[in-house]
Amino acid sequence: MRSSVEQVSRPVGGLKLTNDEFQKVRKIIHGYSGIFIQEGKEALVQSRLMKRVRKLGLSSFKEYLNYVDSDSSGEEFLALVDVITTNKTNFFREAKHFDFIESRVLPELRGRSVKWWNAGCSTGEEPITTAITLLEAKQHTGWGSVKILATDLSRDVLEVAKQGVYPASKMAGVPQDILRKYFSHDNGHFHVSNEIRKMITYGRLNLMDRWPLKGPFNVIMCRNVMIYFNRQTQQELVAKFHQLLEPGGYLFLGHSESIPKENRSFVNLAPAVYQKR
Template structure:
């Protein structure tokens, strides 16, 4: 029997409220681990998501749960804690102007060179898949040699989806029919799987953007869109500087449309909304 069951029975999880002190602990743990800054007003969201984990474990209070995830014997529950509190909203061809910029301004300059691209914060895979499709579509008129796309995220759960490459029809709403037929295979149950010609371009891996990166750099393109809005200003500047170090001279950095490189950072020039080039 789970050692927490008796506590759970005396204090049903459904009736437990997240106290101010517990919310502060959650904020501090998440920020220290991965730089995500939870703002005030997120208490209800945190309570709802963590209660799912508490029910599964039979833990009857938030303070007990937070004590548990910090102990070695938690069995990786801390990473599950991070997973449930990480927002992973995305869709195919999101912020389509960026893929149009890639098609018009980056691919024509590639020639026969091999290139490394990086989707940082790839979530369930829609961004790297869209990038690979954009490259394939352009190849009909603009030849390029080889592009390898590294796709990373901090969440193990979304990476499982991305690696599997299977999406329900509800997630295909923004994919034109011609693209769907060419690059996805219907596998029944109203689901579609990414075809091999796209999958073979992408390598998925887990990475915490606020820790040291075991990467060799020399990326031509880095896409980190709608991720840094969850960081405070200091962490944003640190991550942008690390992106700068990983880009080749003249390389491109794509951010979300609500994100920007600080005006104090003279290492980038702004080419288009949320598109920067390393000087």
């Protein structure tokens, strides 16, 4: 799961986002979420803001940004954050991580209760994949209670995750036996089972804010999120993950992310897989 900013190639007709307006949006997003919007992403920001401008019936990006500033409820500010940050994910993404979980992590948890955190859960595919992996392994491994916490910055994607309903196009990478076992099919959409839903608690969390979380966690998955932060913020996040993990607990990052070798708090076991020393 990730909150990110992607490039788009087609310009939006009509209104033109000025450089000053673009810089203001960059500052707003970074100050609130820690995410850096790179230079050259003007077309993307313009197309995303246009959705809010049109919905509100405004005539310019300047008018929209003034509206954000004047909205004392803070609702439009959050709508701006939601529309600028995009969340891409899929079921069983980076499948080797789940192979590692099944072969290495879960046997170590045999007979124990499991406490898991999927940070940056997007629309729910990652925590659902996590739950399926745990349930499939539980048949021959066995442990106590299972609690999966799934968090994200965006209210929009969390609403999708809580609904647990996905179009058929989202299910391409899911094996047929898993589909039959953990999803029901209705009118072109797949509904995740109640068994899975009961394992996962969804909540909104800005990683830049204070974390009201209680550890220790056995596993933290924060994949394809830190790549959008600067080095200092990445180091701060890794330190906080370390505090919340149990001794020997596991941290999974995205395959384009890593912890510097000079950080002696974790040992690297596999690509983007770390264990707390």
